[in-house]
Amino acid sequence: MTSNDIAILAPRRPDGGRLLLAGRVAHCFDDYREFRESGLKPAAFIIRCTDAAATGDWLRQVRRDPDHAARLVFVEGAVSDTDAAIGDGPLPDSVTALTERIDASAARAQAIRGKDDDRSPAALLLEYLWLRPGAVLEPRADWRHPRLYHYPLLDALERGDADPQDWLQQLDRDGLLTRGELRARQRECDFCGSAHLRFIDVCPSCRSIDIDQHAALHCFTCGLVAPEDRFTHGGGRCCPKCGSHLRHIGTDYDRPLETTACGSCQHVFVEGEVVAHCAICDHSMAPTALRLHKLWSWRLSSLGCLVAQGRSQAQSPALFDTQHYATRGHFLHSLDWLLKIGRSQGTRLALVGLRLRNGRELAAALGGGRCAQLLDSFAERLRELLAEADLGCRLDQETLCLLLPGADRKRLKQLERQLGELQQRALQPEGIGPQWGMAEMSPDSADTDAGRLLARLEQRLGGPAEARVAA
Structure with a gap:
């Protein structure tokens, strides 16, 4: 339970380690680990530090702590502009203002029910916004960040290797956040998502960067187009290919539009081919292959306010996505209902799971954008193979579950063969395509809990020896 006390984080703490501040006990710590070991759950933190880098470290430690x-x-x-975005501003000037801020946050915290159940970064973001009425999540530009524009608060809340943009987009799809103003638009690398790109012209024939502008001539006799200096011979002009003397423009030669020449292969052309080169992952790609990323400001939606208070997200009316795959909640509800029917009427039921086995290889070979499009296309084709009574669910980008009422061994074999055909058709020109591991279960009368049954299926998919590759 949160106390009314305050935690002060500072390089040096006073003797005794406690102060009286705004009518509250302020506990002082010079090490965050020591604070954690104390078991204190303060109503607020105050960071006192003249070193901006140390202040940033304190801030990130608090934001990465799921309990606080x-x-x-x-x-x-002192604090840098980027780190200031994950704090709550400078310490209020008056005791009254500090007390009002803490009391207002504590009052809203009392409305949160069951908040200890989900401490994921996405859930903590919703709680963060709920405790600060009118708070807006803003992107910031930082040349040191791989993406250039980013959300400092999301980076601070993320404790693992997940991309904060992924769960931000999921919150948007679930209707828990509302878009504000469009702050920026930028192009990003299709492989790593970085916005640190350089654009350069290359030869369209050999892709060399050794190209330059030259005056060119076109020989009418043999058709050669080449830089003018190659035609200069003595005091006149002579074609280096056929030896014709070029005396009269319009009769013997002319000046073509091609004014750029390659120093590597001598190819002459009008314009070079523009290539985008990523400074982070060293991949090159056409500008048309770059991702367009729109940076919005975000606020908590009405539904997000309910979810932040601990109410079920199942109140959302959306049961299916645009590809008609069920949400996880609806999938579990349907599975539970069919298990009950199976126990009373003895009907047959099959649960099939699919997990992508070569996700990293696909992303490395095709880039994130093409990889996501390929997986979406595969999921759409798979949905077309299912019967009207079948139900599918995308647990994440690389995991699908299928609920097949009445399916027998023959139907499962047919599905496995169709999956193999889909994989063959999804093979890309680069020689790589999605490889899906498949696991199946046929629930019996002892299976009564849909959540546990789905967890068992996910465990089977997690072990490479237990999930065979569809062929």
Whole structure:
């Protein structure tokens, strides 16, 4: 339970380690690990530090701590602009203002029910926004960040290797966040998502960067187009290919539109081919292959306010996505219902799971954008193979579950063969395509819990020896 006390984080702490601040006990710590070991759950933090880098470290430690990530954190001292975005501003000037901020946050925290159940970064973001009425999640530009524009708060909340943009988009799809103003648009690398790109012209024939502008001539006799200096011979002009003397423009030769020449292969052309080169992952691609990323400001939606208070997300009316795959909640509800029917009427039921086995290889070979499009296309084709009574669910980008009422061994064999055909058709010109591991289960009368049954299926998919590759 959260106390009314305050935690002060500072390089040096006073003797005794405690102060009286705004009518509350302020506990002082010079090490975050020591604070964690104390078991204190303060109503707010105050960071007192004159070193901006150290202040940033304190801020990130608080925001990455799932038990305290949404707490108020005030800064008294130096802080960088980027790190300031994940704090709650400078320490209020008056005791009254500080007390009002803490009391207002505590009052909203009391409305949160069951908040300890989900401490994922996405859930903590919703809680963070709920505790700060009118708070707006803003993108910031930072040349040191691979994406250039990013959301500092999302980066601070993310404790693992997941891309914060993925769960931000999921919150948008679930209707838990509302878009504000469009702050920026940028093109990003299709392989790693970086916005640090350089654009350069290359030869369209050999792709060399050794190209330059030259005056060119076109010999009417043999058709050669080449830089003018190659035609210069003595005091006149002579074609280096056929030896014709070029005396009269319009009769012997003319000046073509091709004014760029390659120093490597001598190819002459009008314009070079523009290539985008990523400074982070070293991949090159056409500008048309770059991702377009729109950077919005975000606010908590009405549904997001309910979810942040601990109410079920199942209140959302959306049961299916645009490809008619069920949400996880609806899938579990349907599975539970069919299990009950199976126990009372003895009907047959099959549960099939698919997990992508070569996701990293696909992304490395095709880039993130093409990889996502390929997986979406595969899921759409798979949905077309299912019967009207069948139900599918995309647990994540690389995992699908199918609920097949009445399916027998013959139907499962047919599905496995069709999956193999889909994989063959999805093979890309680069020689790579999605490889799906498949696991199946036929629930019996002992299976009564849909959540546990789905968890068992996911465990089978997680082990490469237990999930065979569809062929």
